[in-house]
Amino acid sequence: MADTKREIERKYESEDSGLPDLTGVAGVEAVVDKGVAHLDATYYDTPDERLMASSVTLRRRTGGSDAGWHLKLPVSEGVRDEIRAPLSDTLPDELAALVRSRVRDVELLPVVRLRSERDVRHLLDTDGRLLAEVSVDAVHAERLSGGVGDAQWTEIEVELADGGDPAFLDKVEKRLRKAGVRPSGSSSKLARALAETAPKKKLPVTGAPVTAGDHVLAYVRTQRDAIVALDPAVRQDVEDSVHGMRVATRRLRSTLKSYGKVLDRAVTDPIGDELKWLAGELGVDRDREVLSERLSAALDEVPGTLVSGPVAERLSTWSGDKPGGASARLIGVLDSRRHLALLDALDALIADPPLLKAAGKKPHKVIAKAVRKDFRKVSGLVGHALELEPGTDRDVAIHEARKKTKRTRYAAEAARPALGDPAKTVVKSMKALQNLLGEHQDSVMARQTLREVSAVAHAAGESAFTYGLLYGREEQRAAAVEAELPGFWGGIKSEADAL
Numbered sequence: 001m002a003d004t005k006r007e008i009e010r011k012y013e014s015e016d017s018g019l020p021d022l023t024g025v026a027g028v029e030a031v032v033d034k035g036v037a038h039l040d041a042t043y044y045d046t047p048d049e050r051l052m053a054s055s056v057t058l059r060r061r062t063g064g065s066d067a068g069w070h071l072k073l074p075v076s077e078g079v080r081d082e083i084r085a086p087l088s089d090t091l092p093d094e095l096a097a098l099v100r101s102r103v104r105d106v107e108l109l110p111v112v113r114l115r116s117e118r119d120v121r122h123l124l125d126t127d128g129r130l131l132a133e134v135s136v137d138a139v140h141a142e143r144l145s146g147g148v149g150d151a152q153w154t155e156i157e158v159e160l161a162d163g164g165d166p167a168f169l170d171k172v173e174k175r176l177r178k179a180g181v182r183p184s185g186s187s188s189k190l191a192r193a194l195a196e197t198a199p200k201k202k203l204p205v206t207g208a209p210v211t212a213g214d215h216v217l218a219y220v221r222t223q224r225d226a227i228v229a230l231d232p233a234v235r236q237d238v239e240d241s242v243h244g245m246r247v248a249t250r251r252l253r254s255t256l257k258s259y260g261k262v263l264d265r266a267v268t269d270p271i272g273d274e275l276k277w278l279a280g281e282l283g284v285d286r287d288r289e290v291l292s293e294r295l296s297a298a299l300d301e302v303p304g305t306l307v308s309g310p311v312a313e314r315l316s317t318w319s320g321d322k323p324g325g326a327s328a329r330l331i332g333v334l335d336s337r338r339h340l341a342l343l344d345a346l347d348a349l350i351a352d353p354p355l356l357k358a359a360g361k362k363p364h365k366v367i368a369k370a371v372r373k374d375f376r377k378v379s380g381l382v383g384h385a386l387e388l389e390p391g392t393d394r395d396v397a398i399h400e401a402r403k404k405t406k407r408t409r410y411a412a413e414a415a416r417p418a419l420g421d422p423a424k425t426v427v428k429s430m431k432a433l434q435n436l437l438g439e440h441q442d443s444v445m446a447r448q449t450l451r452e453v454s455a456v457a458h459a460a461g462e463s464a465f466t467y468g469l470l471y472g473r474e475e476q477r478a479a480a481v482e483a484e485l486p487g488f489w490g491g492i493k494s495e496a497d498a499l
Contacts, residue, residue: 002085002094004236009159010078010169011184012176019121019136019156020179026171027125034120034133039063041114043190044091046106047146054102054229057190058095062087064118071095072188073232078169097335101231104340112193113142123172130161131168141193151196155184209417212366213359216259217350219414223252224346227278234282235331242330246282249275251410252346258370258411264354271349274342281333291445292319298446298470308463314453363418368499371415371426374408375496378430382489390482395444398482402437405430415499422498429492436481436488443478447471 022031041061045051051058055074061067069085069092085092091108099108119136134156141151158172173183186192209215226248233241253275256268295315299307333339353359358366381404385397409430415423454467 002083002092005082005084005162006075007072007080007082007159008078008164008166008169009157010173011186011188012156012158012173012181013184014136014154014156014181019119019134020176020181022121022123022134022172022175025123025175027131027168028123029126030124030128031134032122032124034122037064037118037120039114039116039118041116042110042144043112043114043193044108045111046103047109048106049111049146049194050102050106051099052190052194054225055187056099056102057188058091058099058108059114059190060087060091069095071098073098097235097331098232100335100340101228101343104343109146110144111146112190112197113144114189114193115140115142116189131164132161132172133159134172135159137189139189139193141189141197143193143197147194147197147199149197151193153192155189156181209363211360212259212363212418213262213353213355215363215367215418216255216262216359216414217353218417219255220252220263220346221350223248223255224343224350227252227346228343231334235334242282242286246279246286249279249282250406251413253279254407254410255414258374258407259367259414261358261370262356262366263349263359264356267354268349271342271345274338274345278333278339278342281330285327285330287445288319291442291449292316294442294446295319295449295470298473299466302466302469306466306469308465309457310462311457311466314457314462318449318453363415367415367418371408371411371419371423371499372496374404374411375426378404378408378433379493382485382493386486386489390479394482395440395478398437398485399441399444402434402441405434405437409434419499422495425495425498429495433488433492436484440478440481443474443481446474447478450474 022028039061040063041059043057043059045058057070057072059070061070066084068087071083071085072080073083074080083095083098085095096103117138119138121134123131123134125131136154136156138154139152143149156176158169158176160166160169184192186195209218227245230241230245230248234245253272256263256265256272256275260268292315296312299311299315378401381397381401385394385401388394388397409427412423412426412430416427450467450471454464454471457467458464
């Protein structure tokens with residue numbers, strides 16, 4: 001069974017095998033020698049080093065106190081989640097699943113073997129509590145595939161104790177720098193090993209986006225990367241991970257539509273259809289969860305004297321409350337051939353983009369035109385909704401305006417690096433409008449659910465009074481949005497003119 005540990009550490013270059021005296025670090029009462037450990041780790045990756053390209057490391061290690069399989073996923077600078085599984089001859093299934101979005105059907109191979117002599121010290125406070133573990137690692141790296149030769153070096157690693165204050169690492173670094181020790185130029189031992197044993201090859205020339213196509217592809221690449229990077233988090237049921245992946249799919253699909261003059265929609269529309277499918281699958285549980293939270297919060301606001309019958313129980317049954325954890329259905333989607341084929345299609349799109357003539361033009365004209373076009377569509381839909389009488393037709397029209405508002409927001413997000421503040425203003429306004437119209441749509445869906453649940457309650461001989469009360473309050477919330485919309489829209493409808 002795998003477990004997860006948050007790892008916060010910093011690495012430093014060491015010209016010799018010595019460790020500077022750390023007893024002078026503020027807060028350190030004692031530096032305790034914990035002896036030398038002999039570590040032997042084999043790192044795995046695809047032949048094209050997909051894991052390393054994403055700052056992900058996968059290894060099988062013997063020696064030390066934590067022998068086993070270790071998968072490290074980046075969280076932020078200097079912070080990684082290390083997922084550990086017991087030592088075995090083959091890669092455990094739970095770790096294989098967490099790298100599937102990156103590896104797919106490509107075989108994982110041993111790429112580097114690292115053997116280290118680790119001289120460990122514990123930094124303790126006045127109460128004997130561990131502040132950090134400091135080690136001096138004498139490393140020997142042997143390339144197993146994809147490169148040549150070996151490499152040797154010595155480095156100092158400082159890892160914060162569980163639950164420790166990251167600011168303590170700044171104090172240790174200050175002392176190390178004073179002693180002439182400098183931060184490592186490599187993010188990990190594996191990164192350094194790969195760099196020092198890599199075959200000589202000409203590196204691709206990269207630079208800031210220049211053309212309209214450059215800017216659109218940069219945004220497409222960012223969303224593709226987000227979908228792939230969030231896969232392990234979704235499988236582990238990390239908070240907001242499903243929502244984050246769903247938003248990335250929507251951003252990507254909207255971009256392919258909005259910038260149809262840049263990327264050929266004959267190629268991108270089938271990909272957009274698959275992104276719509278993925279967003280729908282991600283939303284099956286998410287939409288019900290959000291609506292359930294809304295209804296539960298609304299019920300909590302009702303005085304107990306006005307709650308008639310087992311309303312909370314009915315709503316809980318409708319929501320399908322169950323223990324936490326990613327659903328087997330959703331994991332099945334991520335493991336499906338269809339999903340992996342979508343990821344392959346996105347890779348191919350980025351590697352060989354179907355660029356049209358406009359892609360080679362300057363971004364200010366092409367990208368601004370696309371955003372203004374989407375903005376005009378929002379304007380038309382909002383205006384149409386306001387002309388309708390309250391009721392089903394207006395509800396549908398507001399929902400359509402909301403969907404187009406999201407698309408315009410994402411188009412403006414992609415445009416920000418090229419257009420600057422005017423695009424930023426549109427993003428901010430569209431987000432606010434999206435939230436307003438989203439409140440209205442949530443009310444529509446809440447009322448539909450209340451009708452369904454109240455019908456079940458009525459059939460069971462229960463009172464429908466409280467459902468009617470909640471329904472009326474939702475009507476009031478929707479009416480408040482409709483009353484606010486004309487003035488709200490009037491304040492932002494000319495912003496696209498600045499693009």
